[in-house]
Amino acid sequence: MAHRTALILGSTRSPSDLQHWPILGRWLRWRHARTSAQVVLLILALLVLYDGFFGPPLAPKNLAGVLPWVHWRGLVVLALLLVGNLFCFACPFLLPRRLARRLFRAQRAWPRWLPGKWLALVLLIVFFWAYEAFDLWASPLLTAWVIITYFVAAFLIDGFFRGAAFCKHVCPIGQFNFLGSLASPTVVTVRDPTVCASCVTKDCIRGHFNAAGKLAQHGCELGLFQPRKVGNLDCTFCLDCVHACPVQNVTLRLRVPLITELDPTVNRSGIGRLSNRPDWMLLVLGLTGLGFLNAFGMVSPVYAFLSWLSQTLHITSEGLLLALVFLAGVGLLGITALLAGLATSVLARARSPWWGFRQFVYSLAPLGFSMWAAHYLFHFLTGALTVVPLTQSFVMDVFGHPLLGWPAWHLASLLPMNVVHQFVLLVFAAGFFGSATWALVLGRHLQLRFHVVLPWIVLQVVLFLFGVWLLDQPMEMRGTLLG
Amino acid sequence: MWVLRVIIPLLLLSVLASNLIACQRGQQNSQVTVDIVSVKPSPPQVGAAELRLRLRDQRGQPIVGLGSVEVEGTMSHAGMKPVIVQAREEGDAVFVTQGFEFTMAGDWMIIVRGTWNGQAFEARTTIPGVRSGIQSPATPAHDQGSGATPTHE
Numbered sequence: 001m002a003h004r005t006a007l008i009l010g011s012t013r014s015p016s017d018l019q020h021w022p023i024l025g026r027w028l029r030w031r032h033a034r035t036s037a038q039v040v041l042l043i044l045a046l047l048v049l050y051d052g053f054f055g056p057p058l059a060p061k062n063l064a065g066v067l068p069w070v071h072w073r074g075l076v077v078l079a080l081l082l083v084g085n086l087f088c089f090a091c092p093f094l095l096p097r098r099l100a101r102r103l104f105r106a107q108r109a110w111p112r113w114l115p116g117k118w119l120a121l122v123l124l125i126v127f128f129w130a131y132e133a134f135d136l137w138a139s140p141l142l143t144a145w146v147i148i149t150y151f152v153a154a155f156l157i158d159g160f161f162r163g164a165a166f167c168k169h170v171c172p173i174g175q176f177n178f179l180g181s182l183a184s185p186t187v188v189t190v191r192d193p194t195v196c197a198s199c200v201t202k203d204c205i206r207g208h209f210n211a212a213g214k215l216a217q218h219g220c221e222l223g224l225f226q227p228r229k230v231g232n233l234d235c236t237f238c239l240d241c242v243h244a245c246p247v248q249n250v251t252l253r254l255r256v257p258l259i260t261e262l263d264p265t266v267n268r269s270g271i272g273r274l275s276n277r278p279d280w281m282l283l284v285l286g287l288t289g290l291g292f293l294n295a296f297g298m299v300s301p302v303y304a305f306l307s308w309l310s311q312t313l314h315i316t317s318e319g320l321l322l323a324l325v326f327l328a329g330v331g332l333l334g335i336t337a338l339l340a341g342l343a344t345s346v347l348a349r350a351r352s353p354w355w356g357f358r359q360f361v362y363s364l365a366p367l368g369f370s371m372w373a374a375h376y377l378f379h380f381l382t383g384a385l386t387v388v389p390l391t392q393s394f395v396m397d398v399f400g401h402p403l404l405g406w407p408a409w410h411l412a413s414l415l416p417m418n419v420v421h422q423f424v425l426l427v428f429a430a431g432f433f434g435s436a437t438w439a440l441v442l443g444r445h446l447q448l449r450f451h452v453v454l455p456w457i458v459l460q461v462v463l464f465l466f467g468v469w470l471l472d473q474p475m476e477m478r479g480t481l482l483g
Numbered sequence: 484m485w486v487l488r489v490i491i492p493l494l495l496l497s498v499l500a501s502n503l504i505a506c507q508r509g510q511q512n513s514q515v516t517v518d519i520v521s522v523k524p525s526p527p528q529v530g531a532a533e534l535r536l537r538l539r540d541q542r543g544q545p546i547v548g549l550g551s552v553e554v555e556g557t558m559s560h561a562g563m564k565p566v567i568v569q570a571r572e573e574g575d576a577v578f579v580t581q582g583f584e585f586t587m588a589g590d591w592m593i594i595v596r597g598t599w600n601g602q603a604f605e606a607r608t609t610i611p612g613v614r615s616g617i618q619s620p621a622t623p624a625h626d627q628g629s630g631a632t633p634t635h636e
Contacts, residue, residue, distance in 0.1 A: 058594075059560065060558065060560075060562070060565065061557075062561075069560070069562070137559075300588055300614070303612075380562075383563060384562075386563075386564075409565050409567060410564065412564030474529070474587075474588055476615070
């Protein structure tokens with residue numbers, strides 16, 4: 001009891017506990033912290049929708065062409081690398097969900113025939129295919145429709161199914177954020193496990209009920225039971241568990257990235273053992289492969305390659321060509337990873353040929369995420385300041401006067417191009433370091449000799465060299481692939 | 484089912500509104516169109532370039548006597564610094580850019596701004612497939628001609 005009191009009074013202070021930080025800690029303890037962040041992003045989303053539907057059709061001149069594709073993507077990866085899953089925390093798509101819950105009082109469970117991440121995986125691939133096939137980045141109108149679709153989908157799905165079905169099973173952005181948050185330096189976790197050991201109410205997952213027996217605060221709707229929660233996977237940083245815990249034993253804490261995430265055989269609350277989750281495995285492979293393919297789509301050689309492919313296969317449909325390239329790219333990575341896993345299984349004399357794949361496939365996650373991060377940060381660092389003239393232009397058009405001054409179109413890059421290039425290479429190299437370290441530390445944990453892990457290191461080196469080559473290619477801002 | 488009765492009309496209203504009110508901000512003046520007469524170097528590649536543009540009115544007649552217009556080069560993907568230069572009139576409604584530069588490979592949009600008959604206008608065209616200077620594989624469409632294969636909006 002004394003321990004609980006100490007926790008409530010905050011006497012067990014630790015500099016790694018973000019709730020004890022000045023100002024930030026107070027805000028995090030505020031019950032409406034998430035809502036306040038969501039409202040900010042909702043306002044931005046509404047501005048993007050307005051300009052997407054009613055603004056100029058040119059992406060560089062439209063908030064819907066700039067804010068989502070330059071700023072939001074860059075800030076998402078930056079937040080994941082420097083803080084945590086802030087954009088799930090501040091997700092504006094979930095605000096209408098509250099309305100949906102009041103309207104529908106959803107009681108239905110998510111269908112068992114759609115378990116885990118399978119639907120999200122399919123949607124992720126379809127989204128990135130559509131991104132390339134329909135040049136979403138170049139169309140403010142289509143961008144606005146994507147956002148509308150997101151709002152409607154979150155509203156309907158969470159209005160129909162109980163819990164956080166949209167976040168857990170559907171949202172492609174969320175899955176990207178979950179995997180990216182493996183590298184994040186913060187985690188929502190318990191302060192003192194012994195307090196949880198004596199807890200009987202389990203409010204962090206069941207929710208906190210007031211004296212009248214009414215639900216006063218939701219617990220974790222993604223099924224993550226704090227005492228057994230491992231790492232950041234499936235955690236939206238919603239802080240429901242933080243506010244539900246009656247003794248304030250849950251907090252947001254600094255951590256060493258990746259370290260607690262390495263072992264796929266650990267039984268994670270709400271997830272189980274990653275080594276038994278083919279959907280998560282394919283999600284890692286898919287996001288890694290798509291990261292490289294998406295970057296490949298930005299460099300000059302892709303034109304020559306697609307031209308050659310078009311002539312060889314006699315296919316002129318860009319969508320079909322892209323679908324083939326996507327399948328071939330992710331398939332090639334999958335086959336290579338399976339071969340690496342098979343080699344590891346044979347060298348380790350494992351009973352199952354799948355053992356090596358199931359153990360080590362997750363080690364590709366940092367490399368895959370760093371490819372995305374390098375790509376998105378390139379766009380952000382070379383175009384962050386374009387929001388200034390764009391906002392000036394927006395205000396001028398809407399109010400009829402240059403209230404914020406005449407658009408300063410010369411503003412664009414945050415850093416010189418050569419510095420940006422070095423920086424994104426550094427980010428990508430950090431991802432490779434993370435992946436290689438993951439494989440080596442896991443190998444050591446499993447008491448494997450170096451040559452058993454070597455196939456994965458070789459695969460990571462090959463991917464790293466391919467990525468460095470990609471990042472060294474001249475960038476192309478494309479809107480057409482086949483002329 | 485009442486939910487669908489609410490949401491579907493809302494969606495239809497959104498579509499209707501987007502079609503009715505779309506492009507009020509930054510809409511180009513359809514009274515003036517711009518054609519690319521030539522691009523040097525051809526095919527266009529990253530680096531300094533000279534664009535020769537021709538302005539026409541709604542009837543297709545050349546627009547003369549403007550003196551100079553502003554030419555902005557920007558790209559299909561947001562986040563790049565636009566290239567904004569002046570183009571001087573050279574006769575026969577042809578305007579020649581001064582100091583224009585393709586700063587990156589890819590698809591470029593060319594926006595021409597000026598004043599005609601006392602009204603500000605904005606006309607757009609595109610120059611697709613600007614190549615980086617160090618390589619020259621072209622897409623099939625770009626192989627079909629020696630020029631910049633401009634398209635017009």
